[in-house]
Amino acid sequence: MDDPAEDAKDRGGDGPAPPVGSVDGRTLPRVIAVANQKGGVGKTTTTINTAAALANMGHRTLLVDLDPQANASSGLGIDVRSLDTTLLDVLIDDLSLADCIQPTTTPNLWVAPSSLRLADAEMTLYGMLSRETRLRQAVNAVRSSYDYIFIDCPPSLGLLTLNGLCAAQEVMIPIQCEYFALEGVGQLLENILKIRRSGLNPELEVSTIVCVMYDARTRLADEVVREIRNHFGALVLRTVVPRSVRLSEAPQYGLTIHAFDPRSRGAVAYRDIAQEVHDGTATTAR
Numbered sequence: 001m002d003d004p005a006e007d008a009k010d011r012g013g014d015g016p017a018p019p020v021g022s023v024d025g026r027t028l029p030r031v032i033a034v035a036n037q038k039g040g041v042g043k044t045t046t047t048i049n050t051a052a053a054l055a056n057m058g059h060r061t062l063l064v065d066l067d068p069q070a071n072a073s074s075g076l077g078i079d080v081r082s083l084d085t086t087l088l089d090v091l092i093d094d095l096s097l098a099d100c101i102q103p104t105t106t107p108n109l110w111v112a113p114s115s116l117r118l119a120d121a122e123m124t125l126y127g128m129l130s131r132e133t134r135l136r137q138a139v140n141a142v143r144s145s146y147d148y149i150f151i152d153c154p155p156s157l158g159l160l161t162l163n164g165l166c167a168a169q170e171v172m173i174p175i176q177c178e179y180f181a182l183e184g185v186g187q188l189l190e191n192i193l194k195i196r197r198s199g200l201n202p203e204l205e206v207s208t209i210v211c212v213m214y215d216a217r218t219r220l221a222d223e224v225v226r227e228i229r230n231h232f233g234a235l236v237l238r239t240v241v242p243r244s245v246r247l248s249e250a251p252q253y254g255l256t257i258h259a260f261d262p263r264s265r266g267a268v269a270y271r272d273i274a275q276e277v278h279d280g281t282a283t284t285a286r
């Protein structure tokens with residue numbers, strides 16, 4: 001990622017560091033980037049299944065797949081090799097986001113699919129005007145049509161993730177209940193503070209930490225959860241996602257866990273997570 005703090009002085013945003021997150025009531029629509037630059041920690045699984053659970057609760061929900069791996073798109077049953085329009089066209093060619101959004105088999109859940117070529121687009125983006133805020137412009141044009149917009153970020157802190165963090169108001173960070181769980185999280189938090197101070201997105205906050213891949217058979221998992229709660233306090237959801245083979249099987253069938261095995265422990269956990277996320281919405285919300 002370019003260092004947005006470099007621009008901070010020019011923009012007059014060089015004040016003291018505000019706290020990194022809050023759990024205040026929020027109003028809909030909420031735009032939530034799911035980020036952790038560590039790979040394979042459960043970002044996409046969390047994005048798909050939290051978004052789908054909110055959709056099943058009746059909330060109009062959009063999932064923006066910002067990862068060139070396109071796992072969220074394929075996990076929702078989209079054949080990513082046969083798409084005419086993707087997020088690539090939105091970021092590079094000014095296609096409107098509305099023109100690339102597709103319905104999914106889950107009612108109330110839509111997806112803006114990724115393209116495997118999005119990785120090359122990151123290089124092209126570097127040379128473009130307003131390169132950090134291109135996704136924000138696209139999301140702002142459609143946000144009033146949704147209650148929740150989730151952005152599944154790639155495992156890096158590059159320009160694509162920066163676009164995700166500039167388009168969102170909130171960041172949700174999944175953390176694996178494993179050794180080195182917090183590795184890299186400090187760097188992500190540092191980047192979020194830089195984005196705020198630089199003026200690129202002064203409102204950005206970490207709203208949600210979710211502990212995932214919890215293995216009840218190990219003492220380590222409990223220790224890690226305790227450490228995460230000590231570190232992040234009220235930002236950590238009460239619900240912990242168990243390690244469950246069913247969660248890893250569902251995407252192979254292009255299904256969310258709620259469609260694949262609604263009674264499984266993973267499905268129950270993500271329904272509870274969706275409820276906890278929604279409980280953070282102010283009651284005055286539309």
Ligand SMILES: Nc1ncnc2c1ncn2[C@@H]1O[C@H](COP(=O)(O)OP(=O)(O)OP(=O)(O)O)[C@@H](O)[C@H]1O
Nearest residue numbers: 039040041042043044045155213242243244247248
């Ligand atoms: N709770 C879980 N129990 C078992 N397997 C899981 C769980 N959550 C995710 N997985 C599996 O772990 C792998 C990584 O998960 P996922 O793709 O969600 O992570 P990611 O952070 O999005 O990865 P990347 O950084 O590559 O985008 C996948 O094979 C997924 O099916």
Ligand SMILES: [Mg+2]
Nearest residue numbers: 043044067071
């Ligand atoms: Mg992913």
